[in-house]
Amino acid sequence: MDETSQQKTSAHVSTARTRPKKRDRSASEERLLNAAEDIFSKHGFKGATTRMIADKAKLNESLIGRYFDGKMGLLFALIEKHIEDVPLDILPYPPQETVREELHKLIDSMYYKHCQKDSEFFKIVISQCLTDAKFLKRIREIIPKKIHPDVKMRLENLATQGKIRTDVDLELFIQTLDTYFHGVMLFEKILMGYPEDKLNQGMRFVVDTYATAIEIKK
Template identity: 50%
Template sequence: MSETSQLKTTPDEGAESQKGKKRDRSASEERLISAGIEIFSKHGYSGATTKMIAKKADVNESLIGRYFDGKEGLLLSIIERFIEDLRSEELPYSAQENLAAELENYIIFKLSTKDDRDCLGKIIIVQCLTDNKFRKKALERIPMFSDPNLLKRLEVLQNGGKIPKSVDLNDICQDLEAYLHGVFLFDMILAEVPEKEVLARARRFVSRYTQGYRS
């Protein structure tokens, strides 16, 4: 093989090698995130160790430091994934004809969802309450947001005259997020209020809240 042909193939081989490394890193990151969710949910943040997570993911423990800057960074990345999933989550109920019905169905859907994310939510709240540095990092990386799926539903209602044009729909979405966070922390975690009562309170909240938004 001539020197010229070697010069032509080396860059291609280098590019393929880089693509392979990126694929390997992406796969390792996904395994670590998946393992982190399981280990954190089972043992809590304090009880989980990078050794346990790496063993579950079947990767070298050093990769947690290299890819996520340690256990804290891994949890923050999991929270980011958690938020991405929430933002892309389709609303399972049909669009409602008025604001009160839409918000009631939305809150019931969010409060009735039971899976590993609820456990992660508890871990996140505990860390934010007990570790100020973690709380600041979490707020920097994961700000409050308006659910784009709910926002679309509200835009349809507003365009149909069911919500006054002067109303900022983002305000409604953010009010609902704040309400849901409060219910999750105080009613469901601290007070362990039965789900039936939580939903009854949610309906009363929606009824009173939407009175100020009627056209």
């Protein structure tokens, strides 16, 4: 075997050795994240320990420090994972013909279903925000704070079509909606535990009222 062949063989062996390690790490990280979410939900962030998480994942506890820099790093990795799971690149429904229909579709969109589905985890995040100022500051930097930007664009298009009163401040309108929706998720869903049908009923009543206030009646 010549020198060139030996170099190619060595490179191939090196790559073959690296790939399984990357796959193993990815699988281990996923197991630790799943275990952490389960443990955090059952015991709270303060009550959970890295030993409990490692035991749940059936992995060495030292991997938590190596991959996530500890328990807090695990929590932030989970938060980022939840954010990535939310489809923020495009709204999951086509533009609607009226403000009322657009807002109804927004309620039904995957973003709000996602928030409802993961309410137990969000309790942990909110609790930590209320007791840890540094955690709250970092959360404000990474969590999306506004309704999907396409909603504003669609409402502006409806206004251009003459379907929204010209004196309506759409920026303020969307900001008000955003505050209301987040309040619903925090208070009614997470704190009060209202069922999904009651949440949807209440949100539809509110957006119908908003729509009536800003739409041009024909």
